[in-house]
Amino acid sequence: MRLHHFRGGVHPPGRKQFSADQPIQSLPLPARLYLPLQQHAGGPALPVVSVGQQVAKGELLARAQSAISAPLHAPSSGIVVDIGQFTAPHVSGLPIPTLVLDTDGEERWPEREPPPDPFGLDPEEVATRIGDAGIVGMGGASFPAAVKLSKARQAGVHTLVVNGSECEPYVTCDDRLMRERAAEIVDGATIMLHALQASRALVAVEDNKPEAIQALREACAHDPRFQVLSLPTRYPTGSAKHLIQLLTGLECPAGEPGTEVTGILVHNVGTAYAVQRALRHGRPLISRIVTVSGGAVAEPRNLEVPLGALAADLLAYCGGVSDDLVRVLSGGPMMGQPLPSLQTPIVKGSNGILALTAAELGPEQLPDPCVRCGRCTEACPMGLLPGEMARRVQHDDWAGTLAFGLNDCMACGSCAYACPSRVPLSQSLAHARGALAEQRRAEQKANYTRQLMEQRQARLARQEQAKADAAAQRRAAKDKKQRAAVTEEDDE
């Protein structure tokens, strides 16, 4: 198949050798798991268990609250000890609603009959089961997988792209999954093809993972609908939009939330694996593969981790961190979030915990002035002018920043990576997004306040009117009485 081209992008050093040859190992079960109720795009899950309740492994802990949401299941058997607030796996480190589970070490699954053959099920039923298993996009976006599948089937999507490109440096969890569990991934993708009623699956892997490509080719050799593609290694090939452009030359129209209009749906290999577990074995999504890597980690590894384990648990199992640790990231270095604390839990979208040294991060220095060299524009896979946007951000010119396409920016970080002056370009744009969100919230609040004021004034006016009416009535009644009294007197 002839590949097309997408513009821009960068070639950061892969640094996958730290962990690429480490087989997937299971993290020993932590004594306590912290499960944020929001591990996905959309509304947070609503708890259906109470504190003190005994739960079995895989039992439903919280249900999806709306169409775009995802349920949460117990990663192990144990007792719910708290439903409170705990540090979010986010750079803010703010407390978010979290369910805390003390494990009993029994790993007890409830008695269940084996699930029916997925291919005998109605496609919508397959999607429903995928949703009920709490499966979200495992590549990082964490969008509920079932919603994506149903929408895509209704839009008549013909091709499923199974995304194993894993273009972020260091991260090897998908690589290991593809090498070790290729058959399960292909099986899961076959089930997704059924849910989509699509005719073709393209498995896309960057050419820096030849073993994974080989394993997948062998695993899908029996199915003519499958084709494994080796893609040139370039960041951000893993972006769904750019993957579609690379494979077909089509661009997803700006402002479109999904990719259905192109006739293509992209799902991560981890998602395909989770679908296979759910539909073949009735297992909900309760664990995932996480790469623990970076120069400050003693023994980089790929771990199968129950959701809710803390970053500290993972790092401790990998031999701890050395003294030259400077920054801990959740995710890869290009788009990952620095963790404010190691006491933050692994969630469905966590693909890596990286402990990086100063040498890996490069020298910390003040940015030089922008000389308009255009490297950022050259690197931008969206065709934007990051330098021009950042210039406007510096002057709080939000309208100008938006006019230069802030909403088209996908925050891939290529611009800041390429900038010879080390201008914090993506960071400026992130700041602009935050400031604009803040502005929107303030506007909403002002509108709401004005609405309340108007309602209050209307209410006061009504009360005033009612009072006046009542007074008038009283006066009328009094007058009547007086008049009556006068006539009475006259009568006397």
Next chain:
Amino acid sequence: MSASPLLAGAPHAHGGDSLQQLMGTVLLALAPATLYGVFLFGWPALNLLLVIVLTCLVGEALCLWLAGRSLRPALLDGSTLLTGVLLALSLPPWAPWWIGVIGGAFAVVVGKHIFGGVGQNLFNPAMLARIMLLVSFPVEMTTWLEPRPWFSGTTPSFLEGLHITFGGGLPMADGMTGATLLGHVRTGLGLSQPLGEILPGHYQPGLAALGWTGGSLGETSALLLLLGGLWLLWKRAIAWTIPVAMLGTVLVLASVFHWSDPERFVDPLLHLVSGSLLMGAFFIATDPVTSPLSRMGQIVFGAGCGALVYVIRTWGGYPEGVAFAVVLMNAATPLIDHYLRPRVYGRTWLGQPKPVSERARRAAAGRDSGSGPA
């Protein structure tokens, strides 16, 4: 630097390129032409180069100090040095010291710091200074001399060099000075001579390409400038767009006119190897600060520079026009940047969401399924 490095934003990686490196690469690419110029014109050329670079650095430091900014990163990033070298290479090699001082100070103070320093200037500082000097001191700026290379016996000694640069100036003996090739052509055509009579004895393409000719300090050797420019392209320090568009436009215009009247219009090769066209195309018009950001914009910019160079050389009042052409197009850069932006992914050139046509969608589904592995 940061109080809480844990909380820096993504990306947490950097490609490793730096401003110093970029400037250093350009300076290195200029080194052969610079050394050749010094070799060709002796001590006075070296004196002039040093005077200008020193003036530029002092001017930069003074401006930074006045603005209350720190000296270190701005002085050491190489951009001031580059401005000085570019200016020096564009001047007559035996120009007196005060030409260098006035030019260097003008380039840095007026050309750059009036606008706010590195990255803020609208015009290329070196070319702005060269134009100011040409307009203000036409005699000193058009006094060219024949090559008198080192070790040839015709080159002045160190003391004579000091005298030429800092003392009485150029000894105006006959046979030492002359017009550049372009100047000679201009004069001849002005006297209604055909090119067939003007060029013989003055123009040998091979010598002109090698740079064995009178001219500005660093602009005589087309070959060395071309090598430096190609190296810059290979190092990806500059994009291909501006040089290709600029040289291409000059070549196309020169070919068309030369073909229409070979006795009136000089041939394209002469345009290419003479004057500062190659210097301008690879080292001056490509100045990122003063050229457009998008590829499309750069092509328009380069073509505009090329067209202006040809127009000025052929019909203008000066024999050479690279500096004017570049500065004029510099003025158009904000306009070009406003109208010619890259096309955004998923949008049309006009910025509207780009719909997926049914045909394209079918093609994506159909063609590829046919070439499957089955």
